Amino acid sequence: MSPATAYAVTGLALFALALFGFLVRGHLVRRIVALNVMGSGVFLVFLAMAARGEGTTDPVPQALVITGIVVAVATTALALVLLVRLHREVGRLALEPSRQPD
Amino acid sequence: MDAQAQLLAPALLLPATAVFPALLGVVALVLGRRAVPLVPLLAVTVIGLAVAHLTAIVWQHSEVTVALGGWQAPLGIALRLDGLATAFLLMTGTVASGIAIYALVEYRHPAGGESRAAYGFWPLMMFLWAGLNTIFLSRDLFNLYVALEITSLSGIAMVGLNGEAAALVAQMRYLLFATLGSLFYLMGVAFLYAETGALDLAVIAGRLQVGPSASTAVVLTTLGLLLKTAIWPLHFWLPPAHARAPTPVSALLSGLVVKGSLYLLIRLWFELYAPVLDQVAWMVPGALGGVAVLWGSALALRQERLKLMLAYSTTAQLGYMLFAFPLAVAGPVEATQAWTGMVVLILAHGIAKAAMFLAAGAIVAVLGSDERVALAGATRLVPVPLFALALAGLSMMGLPPSGGFLGKWLMLRAAIGAGQWWLVAILVVGGLMAAAYLFRFLVPAFLPASEGKPDRPAATGLMGGAAIALALISILLGFVASPLNRLIAPAMPAGLGAG
Numbered sequence: 118m119s120p121a122t123a124y125a126v127t128g129l130a131l132f133a134l135a136l137f138g139f140l141v142r143g144h145l146v147r148r149i150v151a152l153n154v155m156g157s158g159v160f161l162v163f164l165a166m167a168a169r170g171e172g173t174t175d176p177v178p179q180a181l182v183i184t185g186i187v188v189a190v191a192t193t194a195l196a197l198v199l200l201v202r203l204h205r206e207v208g209r210l211a212l213e214p215s216r217q218p219d
Numbered sequence: 220m221d222a223q224a225q226l227l228a229p230a231l232l233l234p235a236t237a238v239f240p241a242l243l244g245v246v247a248l249v250l251g252r253r254a255v256p257l258v259p260l261l262a263v264t265v266i267g268l269a270v271a272h273l274t275a276i277v278w279q280h281s282e283v284t285v286a287l288g289g290w291q292a293p294l295g296i297a298l299r300l301d302g303l304a305t306a307f308l309l310m311t312g313t314v315a316s317g318i319a320i321y322a323l324v325e326y327r328h329p330a331g332g333e334s335r336a337a338y339g340f341w342p343l344m345m346f347l348w349a350g351l352n353t354i355f356l357s358r359d360l361f362n363l364y365v366a367l368e369i370t371s372l373s374g375i376a377m378v379g380l381n382g383e384a385a386a387l388v389a390q391m392r393y394l395l396f397a398t399l400g401s402l403f404y405l406m407g408v409a410f411l412y413a414e415t416g417a418l419d420l421a422v423i424a425g426r427l428q429v430g431p432s433a434s435t436a437v438v439l440t441t442l443g444l445l446l447k448t449a450i451w452p453l454h455f456w457l458p459p460a461h462a463r464a465p466t467p468v469s470a471l472l473s474g475l476v477v478k479g480s481l482y483l484l485i486r487l488w489f490e491l492y493a494p495v496l497d498q499v500a501w502m503v504p505g506a507l508g509g510v511a512v513l514w515g516s517a518l519a520l521r522q523e524r525l526k527l528m529l530a531y532s533t534t535a536q537l538g539y540m541l542f543a544f545p546l547a548v549a550g551p552v553e554a555t556q557a558w559t560g561m562v563v564l565i566l567a568h569g570i571a572k573a574a575m576f577l578a579a580g581a582i583v584a585v586l587g588s589d590e591r592v593a594l595a596g597a598t599r600l601v602p603v604p605l606f607a608l609a610l611a612g613l614s615m616m617g618l619p620p621s622g623g624f625l626g627k628w629l630m631l632r633a634a635i636g637a638g639q640w641w642l643v644a645i646l647v648v649g650g651l652m653a654a655a656y657l658f659r660f661l662v663p664a665f666l667p668a669s670e671g672k673p674d675r676p677a678a679t680g681l682m683g684g685a686a687i688a689l690a691l692i693s694i695l696l697g698f699v700a701s702p703l704n705r706l707i708a709p710a711m712p713a714g715l716g717a718g
Contacts (some may be wrong), residue, residue, distance in 0.1 A: 132406060139399065148395055155402045162409040181361050185350065185405065188368050192398055195372060199379065199391050207384045212392050 121169040128161030135149045143216025145203075156189045229276055229283045233298045236269045236308065237353040241369075244345030248617040251338055252328040258341055259319040262348065265428065269307075270312045274706075277305045281709050284358075292419035297358040302710030303562065306703075307482055311351050312575045313692060314474045319344070321577045321685040323469040336380045336465070346472060347373035354479045360408045360418045363483060364401065371397040371447065374476045377468040378460050389459035396456045400480070403443030410436035411491075424491050433495045436675045440487055441504075447480035450504075450541065451511035454534040458518075461530035464582025469526060473533045474573030478565055481540060485561075492713045501548045508541030509645045516652035517537060525579045525589035525660055529572065532615065532656065535649065536568045542630055542642050547715050548553035549637030556636070559704055560629030566703075567614050567622030567696050574611040574689035578604040581682040591660055596668020602676050605664055610690035612657040614697075615652045622696025625703070635668040 118126075122215035142148055160182045167178040203209055211217045236271060243262050247254040276283055282301040286292065320346070326337040350370030357363050375397060378390035412418060414433055415426040427433055442453075449457035461473045486503075488496070515535025522528040546557035581604035583589045597605050614623035627646060634642040696703070 136399075139395075145391065145395075152398050152402065154396070155399075156405075159402060159406045162406065163412070166409065166413050175416075177418075184361070184365065186364060192368070192372060192394075195376060196391075196394055196398075199387070199394060200225060202379070202390055205386045206382070206385055209388065211304075212388060212395075 119169075121165045124161050124165035124168065128158045128163075128165060130158070131155070139149065143211040143213065144218045145200050145210050145212070149193060149200065152196075153189060155194060156185065160185055171195030227456075228272070229300065230285050232269055232273060232276075233283070233285045233300055233356055234287060236266065236273065237298070237349060237356050239265060239269070239349070240345045240352065241349035244342040244349065246343060249340040252333040254341055255328060255337065256323055258345065259323060262345060263316045263319055266348070266352075267312055267316065270308045273300055274305050274309060274449070276300070277302055277706065289715045292358065293417045293422045295363050297419055297421070298356045298360050299609050300356060301516070302706045302708070303482075303485070304710075306566060306707055306710075307355045307478065308352060308564050310478070310569045311348065311355070311475055314470070314569055314689065315344070315348050317573060317577065317685045317689040318467045318470050320688075321470075321580070321682050324681050325465070325467055325580065336382075339380050340377065340465075343373045343377045344467075344471065347377075347476070351475060351479050354482060355701065358420045359514040360411065360420070360423070362418075364405055364408060367447070367483065368401055370476060370479050371401070374468070374472050375460075376439070377471070378464040380468065381465045383463065385459070386463040389456075392456045393460040396453075400443040400446035400453075402484075403439050405443075407436045407438075407440030407443060410439065420486065423626045424494075427491060427495055429495045432447070433492075437492050437496070437500070441484065444480045444484040444487070444625075445507070446483060448537060449534055450507050450537060451514050451534065452507075454511065454515070454537075457534055458527060458530040461533060462524065462527040466526075466576055466583070469530070469580075470573040470576035473530065473576060477533065477537060480571055480602060481537065481565070489547065489558075489715060493547075493712065493715055498548055500687060502545045504541040505545035505639075505642065508538035509545075509641065511535060511538030511541070512645050512649040513652075516649055516656060519656040520652065520659065522656075523591050525582070525591070525594070526576070528656055529575050529579060531645055532653065533568075533572060535653070536564075536572070536615070539564055539627070539630065539646070539649065540568075542634065545639060545642070546630075546633045546637050549633070549639070552716075553633040553637045554715045555708055555711060556629045556633035558715075559707045560626045560633060562626075562707045563622060563629065563696065563703055564626030567626050567693055570616040570689050570696070571611040571621075571623060571693035574607055574686050574693060575615070577682065577686035577689065578608040578611070581679040582608070583685055584682060585677040585679065591663055594660060594663045597664035600668060600675075600677055601679060601683070603679055604686050605661075607683065607686035609657075609661055610687070611693050612661070614690075614693040616653045616657065620697035621694045623693070623696045625700055683693040 132155050135151045139151035163178040167175045243258050247258045284299045287296045323457050326340040328337050350366050353366035375394045379386050396457040415423045417423050461469050512535050515531050519528050519531035540561050543557040543561035547554045582601050585601045614621035617623045617627040
């Protein structure tokens with residue numbers, strides 16, 4: 118297996134694994150982390166694109182990943198601020214009361 | 220005008236239309252309370268003039284492409300203005316102007332002080348406007364991802380501005396699923412890049428070939444965008460977020476934000492994916508749209524609160540817009556009718572739904588509640604916003620003469636021409652259901668007011684005025700069929716309709 122393929126397969130596996138976690142877990146911190154792991158999966162797939170082929174590495178996917186990380190950080194920051202506010206004012210750490218962690 | 224000046228105008232105007240609202244957002248952040256009413260008024264006039272000028276350019280040249288910084292795709296990022304982009308820019312400018320005028324009342328700073336909600340609203344609204352304009356103009360899939368995120372993050376941040384508990388839960392749900400949708404879209408873009416080595420829409424369209432990579436990309440991007448557009452069965456996050464948000468935000472979200480991801484879905488399917496899709500694939504969005512109309516209308520019929528009814532109505536109305544997908548491959552005549560009908564429906568819904576939310580907000584400001592039972596006496600107490608609600612409702616039901624009628628009529632003719640009788644049936648039933656769920660709220664308004672309510676009509680000023688203005692425009696759209704057709708029909712990508 119070439120490095121590029123390894124990266125792509127790992128990226129897809131992370132995406133699928135985190136999607137599973139996002140859907141079955143109730144705790145909002147876990148769900149926010151799951152979204153971040155999914156994002157990392159996408160970034161790995163992009164990096165695999167950069168590494169394939171002969172000769173020099175394709176710089177475009179790397180530029181995309183850097184921008185993608187910035188977007189992910191902004192989204193995560195907003196999610197965490199909202200989570201703190203939700204916990205403080207509603208006392209919830211899950212969307213549904215039935216999935217509220219102990 | 221000489222050739223040089225003509226070329227300069229779009230090269231400057233296209234990026235300016237996308238970026239200027241964001242600059243105003245930064246100004247609003249820095250100036251705080253001193254930014255109002257300077258920033259909203261500047262936004263409405265300057266963006267309004269820019270979009271009017273762009274419309275004139277498209278009217279003459281039908282489309283203009285600008286390579287940012289002189290770098291051509293695939294290396295650079297292209298912006299392109301065509302009839303479709305212009306129609307969406309016009310809708311966004313109209314709706315956002317109405318909302319800005321309404322919000323001058325709702326989000327004014329108290330005398331001598333600064334309110335947190337007002338401080339947050341104006342920059343976020345400007346960033347949202349910038350994000351939408353960028354979506355409409357950009358031709359680069361990754362640039363589009365960033366613009367989508369700017370739009371959704373600004374929209375999400377605004378849901379909880381007033382800090383109510385129910386809004387906070389709705390806001391978190393919206394954030395989680397909007398982000399999930401974006402990640403699916405981005406993974407799809409990775410597959411498209413793997414297959415074609417490009418991000419520019421035109422370059423990809425030339426290189427994309429039938430195969431597992433292309434199919435995976437279609438599935439991933441479509442799933443992501445359907446989730447962000449809230450198409451059944453991925454609509455569950457929308458009603459609480461749109462109904463619990465402050466009124467001007469509800470109008471922005473329901474009127475405009477869902478149209479951003481829908482616009483991208485239309486671009487991808489009609490421009491990129493058409494050659495690699497078979498007839499069956501085109502049926503899928505149409506079928507989902509059909510269920511969305513029936514399901515959303517049925518739930519709208521069961522709501523007891525005006526804003527929740529309007530939010531469920533959005534999930535229903537979005538369904539009609541997907542009817543153009545199966546009709547696009549039915550034949551050239553049907554494809555053009557369905558395409559134009561779809562865009563007119565989007566414009567009419569965007570403007571009418573924003574008018575209805577603003578009307579609901581003005582009604583709540585006087586009556587104190589948007590419960591159906593609390594609407595008794597509304598015809599006497601809040602005649603102006605109630606009239607706006609009814610007027611925009613005519614367009615929503617698809618009654619002539621209105622934008623909603625024009626769009627549905629075109630769609631209906633395409634469906635009949637294509638022999639798609641199930642679409643015809645849903646168009647008719649959906650219109651009746653819309654009438655039913657709107658009349659459920661309009662009828663109590665004619666009942667006598669309960670004891671203790673003021674007995675004189677309340678002045679709703681700019682709030683009622685903004686609602687009435689948007690409602691009138693949604694009706695007037697029905698009278699400008701031929702200019703709309705000239706603007707929208709030529710923007711349909713070539714090669715569709717052959718099947």
